[in-house]
Amino acid sequence: AQSVTQPDIHITVSEGASLELRCNYSYGATPYLFWYVQSPGQGLQLLLKYLSGDTLVQGIKGFEAEFKRSQSSFNLRKPSVHWSDAAEYFCAVVGHNTDKLIFGTGTRLQVFP
Amino acid sequence: GAVVSQHPSWVICKSGTSVKIECRSLDFQATTMFWYRQFPKQSLMLMATSNEGSKATYEQGVEKDKFLINHASLTLSTLTVTSAHPEDSSFYICSARGTGVWNTEAFFGQGTRLTVV
Numbered sequence: 001a002q003s004v005t006q007p008d009i010h011i012t013v014s015e016g017a018s019l020e021l022r023c024n025y026s027y028g029a030t031p032y033l034f035w036y037v038q039s040p041g042q043g044l045q046l047l048l049k050y051l052s053g054d055t056l057v058q059g060i061k062g063f064e065a066e067f068k069r070s071q072s073s074f075n076l077r078k079p080s081v082h083w084s085d086a087a088e089y090f091c092a093v094v095g096h097n098t099d100k101l102i103f104g105t106g107t108r109l110q111v112f113p
Numbered sequence: 114g115a116v117v118s119q120h121p122s123w124v125i126c127k128s129g130t131s132v133k134i135e136c137r138s139l140d141f142q143a144t145t146m147f148w149y150r151q152f153p154k155q156s157l158m159l160m161a162t163s164n165e166g167s168k169a170t171y172e173q174g175v176e177k178d179k180f181l182i183n184h185a186s187l188t189l190s191t192l193t194v195t196s197a198h199p200e201d202s203s204f205y206i207c208s209a210r211g212t213g214v215w216n217t218e219a220f221f222g223q224g225t226r227l228t229v230v
Contacts, residue, residue, distance in 0.1 A: 034218065043119070043206055044157075044221040051217055090156065094219075099145050099210065101219050105156045 004104035012110040021076040023091030033074040119222025136207030142187035143209035151204040
């Protein structure tokens, strides 16, 4: 069965520091991969997605993610974090032959000034 | 991106009553809609998948008679929590996928905070 693991439940960084949020997936083939961000009490906003092709994908708000097939990973990065980036981040996967979007447990990002 | 509107944003109801939550795709036709439930500080758990004009497919452990899902048109799906109880209090989020360019990702509503007292 498909699954998504986000090893870090909570990460704290200083404003201006670099950020990497980890995501590993389990799936028989290469799935479609997504990163979403959720502010408290809000829905989800798509940051970026990997469907095929270039394994380094650029997203909104200065985020990027790299798909590494050998590691079954899709880590999210940002070179310089802003205080407004504090939120919950979810990695998600959907298989090519299914509609279901499976979410990881999420990583809560806290940003200190 | 496409816009999915969810209504209401929050609702408080008495135990034993029913509550309806609407999910609308505003600028595309949503052939598939998904309903999720999210407990505080937890991830989203898929409750059911609905395709327009068909019965919803519920995930294991989700009571279909309690969480009624209707997807009668390509722009509207509803989730009705019947005979609500305090343990049904949660954050409910819908998402929608379309066809063509609207098929490669799911677009999410703003969520509905349900509190049952």
